[in-house]
Amino acid sequence: DAKTTQPTSMDCAEGRAANLPCNHSTISGNEYVYWYRQIHSQGPQYIIHGLKNNETNEMASLIITEDRKSSTLILPHATLRDTAVYYCIDAQTGANNLFFGTGTRLTVIP
Amino acid sequence: DAGVIQSPRHEVTEMGQEVTLRCKPISGHDYLFWYRQTMMRGLELLIYFNNNVPIDDSGMPEDRFSAKMPNASFSTLKIQPSEPRDSAVYFCASSLIEGRGREQFFGPGTRLTVL
Numbered sequence: 001d002a003k004t005t006q007p008t009s010m011d012c013a014e015g016r017a018a019n020l021p022c023n024h025s026t027i028s029g030n031e032y033v034y035w036y037r038q039i040h041s042q043g044p045q046y047i048i049h050g051l052k053n054n055e056t057n058e059m060a061s062l063i064i065t066e067d068r069k070s071s072t073l074i075l076p077h078a079t080l081r082d083t084a085v086y087y088c089i090d091a092q093t094g095a096n097n098l099f100f101g102t103g104t105r106l107t108v109i110p
Numbered sequence: 111d112a113g114v115i116q117s118p119r120h121e122v123t124e125m126g127q128e129v130t131l132r133c134k135p136i137s138g139h140d141y142l143f144w145y146r147q148t149m150m151r152g153l154e155l156l157i158y159f160n161n162n163v164p165i166d167d168s169g170m171p172e173d174r175f176s177a178k179m180p181n182a183s184f185s186t187l188k189i190q191p192s193e194p195r196d197s198a199v200y201f202c203a204s205s206l207i208e209g210r211g212r213e214q215f216f217g218p219g220t221r222l223t224v225l
Contacts, residue, residue, distance in 0.1 A: 034213075043114075043201050043216025044153065097166065098214065100153040 003027070004088045009105040012082075018075040020104050022088030025069040031091055033064060034098065035073050037084040044087065044100070047073065078108045114217035116202050122223045128190040131220045134183055135204030143203040143214060144177055144187050153201070159185065192224045 005023045012018040024033060035047040048055055048062045050071070055062045061074040075082055087103040115134040123129055135142045143158040157167040162179045170177070174193070179185040189196055199221050203214040 038153075041219075043203070043219055044214075045216065046213035049213075097155055097158075102152055 003090055003099065004101060006086075006088050006101070006104045008102070009107070011107050011109055012075075012078045014080060014108050014110050015077055018078040018082065018106055018108070020073040020075075020086050020088075020106065021070065022073070023070045024088070024090045027068055027090045033062065033068075033071050034089040034091060035060070035062065036087045036089065036098075036100070037082075038087070038103070039081075039084040047086075078106075080108050080110065082106065083108045114202055114204055114215055116200075116217040116220050118220060119218065120221045120223075122225065123192055124225050125193055126191045127224075128188065129192045129196075129222060129224075131187040131200050131202075131222070133185045133187070133202030133217060135185070135202070136206075136215055137183065139204035139206045139215070140182075141205040141207065141212070141214075142179060142185050143201075143205075144185070145201040145203065145216075146198045147201060147219075148198045156187070189222075192222075194224045197222055197224050 003026055032049050032051050034049040036044040037047055038044045047059050048057055050062045050064055052064055052068055064071040085103040085105050087100045089098050091098055117132045140161050144156040145153055146156055147153045156169040157177045158165055159179045175189055177187045199219045201216050201219045203216040205212050205214045
């Protein structure tokens with residue numbers, strides 16, 4: 001069963017920031033928040049992960065609330081190629097059994 | 111690096127036939143995963159290997175499914191006999207124990223259709 005909850009779908013205008021929320025209220029102290037995305041007809045792709053501090057890489061930023069019960073993935077300038085299903089996963093670092101759930105279908109609109 | 115390679119990309123077979131899916135992980139990676147994705151059940155982990163040894167096969171649906179990893183650069187997932195309900199996209203992924211968060215790199219998948 002999914003341990004995270006995400007909205008089923010979201011739209012974002014091209015060039016604008018896409019903010020994808022995730023609730024993980026049962027996350028334990030040694031569990032990280034991982035984000036993957038799956039573009040249509042491709043395998044999932046790792047985006048970013050974090051424990052409690054905000055993280056940023058070349059793809060996105062991850063903002064984790066202080067109580068760690070929720071987080072937001074930010075794509076600063078969404079492009080049409082960012083249209084995908086985004087999965088938020090809580091797992092121990094290096095965990096091998098990642099539960100992907102149903103994710104959020106992000107549609108970037110021209 | 112070519113990434114994770116899977117073959118075939120598409121497979122259409124008839125019920126009762128044996129199906130073999132193949133995967134070549136990224137060189138140097140020490141974990142290999144097999145997933146199945148369907149509309150109804152989403153993305154499910156079937157089995158994973160560490161250094162060619164199966165570690166957790168609790169996701170394998172039944173005895174008709176088997177997976178092997180004879181060496182570090184090759185793995186197979188076999189279904190015998192196949193059934194229509196096995197129709198799905200099968201993904202192989204690999205990861206490096208020292209990689210960032212041990213991120214998993216996925217192949218392009220094999221779309222299996224069992225008639």
